[in-house]
Amino acid sequence: MNQGKPGEVTRGNCKEKIKESVWDKALKQLEDTARRINIEPGALEILKVPRRCLVVSVPIRRDDGQIEVFTGYRVQHNFTRGPAKGGIRYHPDVTLDLVKALAMWMTWKCAVVNIPYGGAKGAVACNPKKLSPSELERLTRRYTSAILPIIGPEKDIPAPDMGTNAQVMAWIMDTYSINQGYSVPAVVTGKPIEVGGSLGRDKATARGCLYTVMDAAKKLDFTLEERTMAVQGYGNVGRNMAELSTGQGCRIIGVSDINGGLYNPKGIDITRLSRYVDEAGTVFGFTDADSITNAELLELECDILVPAAVEHQITEKNAPRLKARMIAEGANGPTTSEADEILDDKGIFVIPDILANAGGVTVSYFEWVQGIQAYFWSEREVNLRLREVMERAFEDVYRLSQKEKVSMRQAANMLAVSRVAEACRLRGLYP
Numbered sequence: 001m002n003q004g005k006p007g008e009v010t011r012g013n014c015k016e017k018i019k020e021s022v023w024d025k026a027l028k029q030l031e032d033t034a035r036r037i038n039i040e041p042g043a044l045e046i047l048k049v050p051r052r053c054l055v056v057s058v059p060i061r062r063d064d065g066q067i068e069v070f071t072g073y074r075v076q077h078n079f080t081r082g083p084a085k086g087g088i089r090y091h092p093d094v095t096l097d098l099v100k101a102l103a104m105w106m107t108w109k110c111a112v113v114n115i116p117y118g119g120a121k122g123a124v125a126c127n128p129k130k131l132s133p134s135e136l137e138r139l140t141r142r143y144t145s146a147i148l149p150i151i152g153p154e155k156d157i158p159a160p161d162m163g164t165n166a167q168v169m170a171w172i173m174d175t176y177s178i179n180q181g182y183s184v185p186a187v188v189t190g191k192p193i194e195v196g197g198s199l200g201r202d203k204a205t206a207r208g209c210l211y212t213v214m215d216a217a218k219k220l221d222f223t224l225e226e227r228t229m230a231v232q233g234y235g236n237v238g239r240n241m242a243e244l245s246t247g248q249g250c251r252i253i254g255v256s257d258i259n260g261g262l263y264n265p266k267g268i269d270i271t272r273l274s275r276y277v278d279e280a281g282t283v284f285g286f287t288d289a290d291s292i293t294n295a296e297l298l299e300l301e302c303d304i305l306v307p308a309a310v311e312h313q314i315t316e317k318n319a320p321r322l323k324a325r326m327i328a329e330g331a332n333g334p335t336t337s338e339a340d341e342i343l344d345d346k347g348i349f350v351i352p353d354i355l356a357n358a359g360g361v362t363v364s365y366f367e368w369v370q371g372i373q374a375y376f377w378s379e380r381e382v383n384l385r386l387r388e389v390m391e392r393a394f395e396d397v398y399r400l401s402q403k404e405k406v407s408m409r410q411a412a413n414m415l416a417v418s419r420v421a422e423a424c425r426l427r428g429l430y431p
């Protein structure tokens with residue numbers, strides 16, 4: 001149970017009590033940010049509340065003929081700067097509060113990298129690993145038809161998140177298109193290339209995260225060559241981050257997934273590990289490294305720590321023991337507010353989630369643009385444009401943090417919320 005409820009957080013199999021829910025944290029961050037910038041009280045009230053929360057029931061027939069009813073969500077936090085944008089998560093413990101928080105963070109993420117979107121998030125409370133491929137397809141199509149009235153290329157554009165992938169996006173695109181009577185590739189991003197996906201989208205979140213690490217390393221005056229890195233989570237973000245960082249000369253000394261972690265101070269052979277994970281479906285059991293827990297992984301002595309799994313992994317309890325010099329938040333919301341203050345006091349340079357993992361939504365934006373124009377770019381062009389966007393966003397946030405003498409997280413929030421609040425002011429309030 002790690003999906004944003006107060007009271008409990010899970011690292012792998014280990015549970016810990018926490019005080020705040022993810023939604024409490026998102027609201028607290030917004031209120032703290034509003035105190036630091038000049039925002040109208042009315043605009044703050046608007047931004048505290050999602051514009052739309054849709055809760056749907058998703059009945060499907062299981063392969064054995066039984067009917068099972070799942071709960072689905074789509075929350076649209078804001079549309080002021082453009083259509084809403086955000087992933088869809090399949091996970092057993094998702095709640096409306098968690099989806100609300102993730103949707104709000106999407107608004108800030110799109111604003112921090114300055115792409116013309118608002119924020120949204122969707123989810124179905126299910127364990128995709130316990131569904132057959134045909135059950136997963138029926139679930140996806142039924143969920144899509146339930147949220148169909150509020151999504152669309154000019155309204156709200158879903159994308160993959162935990163538990164969903166390019167195939168799920170293809171089913172969403174197909175279901176939406178059949179209901180419209182013609183193909184609408186721009187209704188989702190993160191699709192397979194064959195149905196209008198963008199080259200480079202699969203690795204974009206990790207690539208963007210690596211770009212922010214490279215920019216931070218320049219500011220901290222160190223090179224990535226031979227730097228040690230520990231990565232929590234070996235899925236889309238974590239695995240690609242480990243693979244791409246190895247290419248930059250980093251030594252990956254620790255990795256983990258929900259089943260546990262691995263440690264090898266000499267560096268884990270990531271090519272071999274990824275091949276192993278393709279077969280075994282987990283990092284667990286890989287030889288050539290010692291077994292460690294997720295809790296131990298986070299506390300490893302390393303230069304760069306990349307939490308790339310779930311929320312609330314770095315808490316007031318383990319933050320004092322963290323030894324990394326830099327943390328790049330591949331996951332959304334991996335650090336609690338209390339832990340944040342401790343990391344700040346320890347002088348750990350934190351690249352906050354809304355900046356560190358914004359590469360995914362940035363290339364999603366490129367995919368949407370390419371889909372609308374029906375004109376596709378080379379992978380080189382995608383990566384170059386991603387580099388440009390991430391570099392500018394990093395520099396904007398870094399400069400603001402220096403100017404205002406605040407943390408990178410506070411600066412990213414200040415930049416994002418002021419951009420959205422200014423757009424609110426310019427558009428005015430209807431009627």
Ligand code: NAD
Nearest residue numbers: 012162163205233234235236237257258309331332357360
């Ligand atoms: P994924 O499903 O591909 O991988 C998740 C990984 O985390 C898996 O290895 C899983 O075993 C591990 N994990 C799950 N629960 C865990 C736990 N309690 N303890 C330790 N490990 C656990 O998901 P992903 O797409 O890589 O997303 C990871 C994080 O990155 C999420 O917070 C997601 O919101 C965020 N994110 C993803 C994208 C994207 O493009 N995929 C973009 C931005 C942010």
